[in-house]
Amino acid sequence: MTDTATRRRPLNSTAASLLGFLHEGPMSGWDLATQAQHRIGDFWTITQSQVYRELGAMDTAGLVTRGEPGARERTPYRITEAGREAFAEWVSRDPGAETIRVPLLLTLSFGDHLDPKHRDRIIAANKDVHQDRLDRYLDEDASALGPNQQATLAFGIAYERAVLEWFDQLPTIFANDRR
Numbered sequence: 675m676t677d678t679a680t681r682r683r684p685l686n687s688t689a690a691s692l693l694g695f696l697h698e699g700p701m702s703g704w705d706l707a708t709q710a711q712h713r714i715g716d717f718w719t720i721t722q723s724q725v726y727r728e729l730g731a732m733d734t735a736g737l738v739t740r741g742e743p744g745a746r747e748r749t750p751y752r753i754t755e756a757g758r759e760a761f762a763e764w765v766s767r768d769p770g771a772e773t774i775r776v777p778l779l780l781t782l783s784f785g786d787h788l789d790p791k792h793r794d795r796i797i798a799a800n801k802d803v804h805q806d807r808l809d810r811y812l813d814e815d816a817s818a819l820g821p822n823q824q825a826t827l828a829f830g831i832a833y834e835r836a837v838l839e840w841f842d843q844l845p846t847i848f849a850n851d852r853r
Contacts (some may be wrong), residue, residue, distance in 0.1 A: 702748035808834035
């Protein structure tokens with residue numbers, strides 16, 4: 675590891691994710707946002723504005739280099755050796771415990787302020803989202819994935835099945851709601 679690597683601020687997860695994608699070759703901000711949505715969007719949110727903000731910061735820090743604009747004025751970025759070192763540091767750390775951020779749970783925690791029929795519509799819409807996601811995961815060809823991506827897919831399938839089981843329990847939980 676270089677002295678620069680030891681003096682550099684640790685990467686945040688968004689920047690690290692972008693560097694991870696850039697290991698596959700040069701990509702524009704639009705390409706990176708598309709990759710993030712497709713490959714990690716179901717469990718890690720990265721917005722288009724975050725992508726461009728992080729690319730600018732990583733360019734300034736020497737973690738990526740900016741290429742010449744191409745079609746549709748898309749500018750490709752390439753990971754540098756410093757970027758590879760920063761990513762290696764990030765990916766080898768202990769990621770720590772996750773934080774559950776589920777908008778539906780936040781809404782339900784204040785559900786006493788909702789009309790039960792409206793609450794039930796929200797629940798039904800969210801259940802459909804999880805069923806669609808599970809169906810998409812089950813359609814994925816796991817044999818075409820590497821073992822790390824297979825592990826991620828297996829988690830997604832198990833998670834969606836657990837969430838759908840929870841949705842199936844809600845009618846019993848809300849059966850005594852007399853509002």
